[in-house]
Amino acid sequence: MPRAGLTADRLARAGAELADEVGFEHVTVSALARRFDVTVPSLYSHVRGSHDLLTRVALLALGELADRADEALAGRAGKDALAALGDVHRDYARAHPGRYDAARYRLDPEAAAASAGVRLAQQMRAVLRGYDLDDPDQTHAVRLLGSTFHGFVSLELAGAFDHSEPSTQTSWDRIIDSLDLLLRSWT
Template sequence: MARAPLTAALVVAEAAALADEAGFDAVTLSEVARRLGVRTPSLYSHVRDLAALRDGITDLALRDLADRIALGVAGRSGRAALEGLADAHRTFARERPGRWGSLQRRAGPAAVGADGARAVVALTDAVLGGYGLPPDERVHATRLLGSTINGYLTLEGIGSFAHSSPPPQASWDRILDALDAVLRAWPART
């Protein structure tokens, strides 16, 4: 059977699969080339360098995450939309750990400005708009959500909650309740 022609999308998809299997830091041009059965220089026709390859994974991850968030928040508002947003992140982190890892770094301008990034921002903004937060306050609330969700998922991912009771789901539900309460009582600017 003939091998499919190499494309940028195929190279990034293989790198993303490697990230999910072995961790984001395991992604190198030489390892991706080995997995594709080509020599490393062959990849340079499709990706500029390792940074561009990693940004490609980030872009792929953001598009996938945006799709999951959109499904999680559709037709919901308030606490239900917040839960849909947060659970989309949590499920994504569990199912695509290497791609999740690609979101835990400072990405390049191409990834930050890509459609997936804009979609995640717009969906998060819509959830916050449902709480009545004015646009100039949403950046602060977005940072609060990101810090809380990412921090929890990082600790959960490394097994920090596996050694004690109650189960992590109970804490997750309490955190979402607390975030909901904070967003409902967001302080007005004076």
């Protein structure tokens, strides 16, 4: 019988909190069992195992990120939309580093197709419509933006920029300016 108060959603939220505290790689069914002071087998009535738990945390993180991007992108276009989308990813990663890692967890095709990851890709394509790119070029540009945002954020979170000037914000602003220029002159 399921323990009162425990649900799959509650475990996913607790897993997301744990990811932010100790890192997504340390989110396990046994770690959550310790957190709730229950036995591991008692959680299997809510989640099927570690992959199911990690998938649920990833889906939660993707949903949160997409919701934030929806809000930030409303009424924006061009460079303003590009900067807003980049800032959403950067701010989310800084506020929720474990969840940010979870958002990149490899989902099975069915879960990925039903996830907010689809909405995130649509948001990025919506930003790119302001740059008048054809569909094949949009795919390349989506990959460029995703790689740039993730690369910068990952290095920043790892402290790679802590010991040099100028500030990371100055670099971030220059990156957004450069991406805008590149997208406006895409050939």
